[in-house]
Amino acid sequence: xxxxxxxxxxxxxxxxxxxxxxxxxxxxxxxxxxxxxxxxxxxxxxxxxxxxxxxxxxxxxxxxxxxxxxxxxxxxxxxxxxxxxxxxxxxxxxxxxxxxxxxxxxxxxxxxxxxxxxxxxxxxxxxxxxxxxxxxxxxxxxxxxxxxxxxxxxxxxxxxxxxxxxxxxxxxxxxxxxxxxxxxxxxxxxxxxxxxxxxxxxxxxxxxxxxxxxxxxxxxxxxxxxxxxxxxxxxxxxxxxxxxxxxxxxxxxxxxx
Amino acid sequence: xxxxxxxxxxxxxxxxxxxxxxxxxxxxxxxxxxxxxxxxxxxxxxxxxxxxxxxxxxxxxxxxxxxxxxxxxxxxxxxxxxxxxxxxxxxxxxxxxxxxxxxxxxxxxxxxxxxxxxxxxxxxxxxxxxxxxxxxxxxxxxxxxxxxxxxxxxxxxxxxxxxxxxxxxxxxxxxxxxxxxxxxxxxxxxxxxxxxxxxxxxxxxxxxxxxxxxxxxxxxxxxxxxxxxxxxxxxxxxxxxxxxxxxxxxxxxxxxxxxxxxxxxxxxxxxxxxxxxxxxxxxxxxxxxxxxxxxxxxxxxxxxxxxxxxxxxxxxxxxxxxxxxx
Numbered sequence: 379x380x381x382x383x384x385x386x387x388x389x390x391x392x393x394x395x396x397x398x399x400x401x402x403x404x405x406x407x408x409x410x411x412x413x414x415x416x417x418x419x420x421x422x423x424x425x426x427x428x429x430x431x432x433x434x435x436x437x438x439x440x441x442x443x444x445x446x447x448x449x450x451x452x453x454x455x456x457x458x459x460x461x462x463x464x465x466x467x468x469x470x471x472x473x474x475x476x477x478x479x480x481x482x483x484x485x486x487x488x489x490x491x492x493x494x495x496x497x498x499x500x501x502x503x504x505x506x507x508x509x510x511x512x513x514x515x516x517x518x519x520x521x522x523x524x525x526x527x528x529x530x531x532x533x534x535x536x537x538x539x540x541x542x543x544x545x546x547x548x549x550x551x552x553x554x555x556x557x558x559x560x561x562x563x564x565x566x567x568x569x570x571x572x573x574x575x576x577x578x579x580x581x582x583x584x585x586x587x588x589x590x591x592x593x594x595x596x597x598x599x600x601x602x603x604x605x606x607x608x609x610x611x612x613x614x615x616x617x618x619x620x621x622x623x624x625x626x627x628x629x630x631x632x633x634x635x
Numbered sequence: 636x637x638x639x640x641x642x643x644x645x646x647x648x649x650x651x652x653x654x655x656x657x658x659x660x661x662x663x664x665x666x667x668x669x670x671x672x673x674x675x676x677x678x679x680x681x682x683x684x685x686x687x688x689x690x691x692x693x694x695x696x697x698x699x700x701x702x703x704x705x706x707x708x709x710x711x712x713x714x715x716x717x718x719x720x721x722x723x724x725x726x727x728x729x730x731x732x733x734x735x736x737x738x739x740x741x742x743x744x745x746x747x748x749x750x751x752x753x754x755x756x757x758x759x760x761x762x763x764x765x766x767x768x769x770x771x772x773x774x775x776x777x778x779x780x781x782x783x784x785x786x787x788x789x790x791x792x793x794x795x796x797x798x799x800x801x802x803x804x805x806x807x808x809x810x811x812x813x814x815x816x817x818x819x820x821x822x823x824x825x826x827x828x829x830x831x832x833x834x835x836x837x838x839x840x841x842x843x844x845x846x847x848x849x850x851x852x853x854x855x856x857x858x859x860x861x862x863x864x865x866x867x868x869x870x871x872x873x874x875x876x877x878x879x880x881x882x883x884x885x886x887x888x889x890x891x892x893x894x895x896x897x898x899x900x901x902x903x904x905x906x907x908x909x910x911x912x913x914x915x916x917x918x919x920x921x922x923x924x925x926x927x928x929x930x931x932x933x934x935x936x937x938x939x940x941x942x943x944x945x946x947x948x949x950x951x952x953x954x955x956x957x958x959x960x961x
Contacts, residue, residue, distance in 0.1 A: 455838035481837040487819035
């Protein structure tokens with residue numbers, strides 16, 4: 379398997395505080411990789427660096443053969459590297475369907491002059507709506523199509539967020555704490571949705587997560603971050619036994635058990 | 636009370652409502668869709684009307700070509716404002732936009748040899764010896780006036796002729812804008828009024844969407860400026876004070892900012908409110924002199940707005956559900 383994402387020696391500091399220091403990751407195509415680490419370890423900063431929300435002070439980020447370290451978020455998204463946000467951001471005053479349609483790529487209607495070619499627009503919108511409806515069915519939100527996204531519950535917003543990210547036809551998905559604040563039954567559902575999506579679309583996942591049990595179950599590889607840098611990586615099982623990781627993140631509770 | 640009963644006065648009121656309708660429509664594209672708080676919208680009127688007047692008076696351009704260039708100029712003004720300041724967060728943009736419109740007004744005020752300065756368009760340098768830009772257009776209006784005389788009788792006037800043109804333009808623009816509201820362009824803009832990160836993470840260049848909405852709004856504002864200039868036949872820098880921008884804000888707040896069809900209704904409502912309050916010639920209003928009453932008028936509009944915000948914050952046509960979602 380080749381690597382779809384290569385992060386090399388990426389550093390970023392904010393006003394003297396190091397958010398990320400020489401972070402290096404290699405993500406294999408078609409894998410599920412998780413980043414774990416204590417709060418403030420720089421996981422979300424790393425996500426923001428990869429997705430272009432902030433640009434690194436030094437280091438390189440290569441996605442699918444393209445250097446993306448200095449690119450804007452929308453350019454990176456167009457390359458097929460799509461992210462979700464901590465706590466699932468939905469556009470509350472758009473309907474669920476509109477939220478998903480937002481993600482349709484290369485929509486001719488995004489260009490203002492296309493107001494003159496209603497047929498081209500409609501053809502695209504119809505096809506997009508069909509695909510959106512499919513995705514909504516997969517995540518079980520089909521009954522909310524025309525509701526404002528603002529009325530959805532926290533868990534439903536996570537599902538919508540995921541479906542919307544899928545609508546953007548990603549090659550790789552960055553999920554920021556997809557299971558945080560979600561009840562166990564919904565975690566199971568999210569995991570099964572993720573796995574079926576992965577199978578269907580040949581996706582690569584990179585996630586930041588605190589729910590260790592789930593992380594260990596679904597991940598092919600785990601990276602551990604602390605104080606802005608990667609302190610360990612490997613198969614899920616090897617992480618459990620790693621002394622450095624136990625000290626930095628898992629805590630002595632794990633050591634004794 | 637005499638003016639109250641004259642049809643000519645009410646024709647003027649509806650005509651001005653039409654101009655405000657077009658003007659406010661330019662703001663609706665920016666605020667209603669993109670949530671952009673542009674407080675310098677009046678600059679687009681100043682740019683288009685003065686550009687047109689200077690081209691016609693000083694350079695003897697064809698009026699219609701000059702109008703076209705004037706509108707383009709308004710669009711360029713919007714592009715300049717957007718390119719320089721749209722990357723700022725919403726409220727900072729608002730502050731800069733006020734400054735922008737004031738800068739434009741002061742430039743006009745102080746460029747005597749080009750714009751006529753404080754004496755207005757009458758002082759624009761002209762080879763003909765007199766400064767007028769409406770000569771050729773007046774003939775067109777006279778023509779229309781003659782044609783509608785059999786239909787509307789005593790209502791036929793220069794204002795009536797212009798009223799028809801203005802409202803026809805307004806209807807065309809409203810139709811175009813309501814089509815535009817159905818495109819995915821508008822959908823992305825409606826997303827950006829809530830959040831920048833989500834559309835950007837889905838491959839949308841948020842800045843470009845905002846910029847294009849400001850340019851479209853400025854072009855529409857420029858069209859309103861042309862009609863303003865044609866109606867009054869003279870221009871004065873004092874016509875383009877910031878308060879005019881807020882009249883447009885009143886229009887879209889009254890009508891409901893998120894719906895295109897709210898704009899003409901808001902404009903008519905505002906027009907009648909603004910003109911109608913002229914006729915408060917009974918106590919307690921007669922306790923004040925006419926100058927004080929002119930300010931009272933604006934205060935009363937303010938009270939109506941506050942009342943509306945309390946009772947119907949979404950405007951006449953807005954959707955209330957949209958406002959309460961968290």
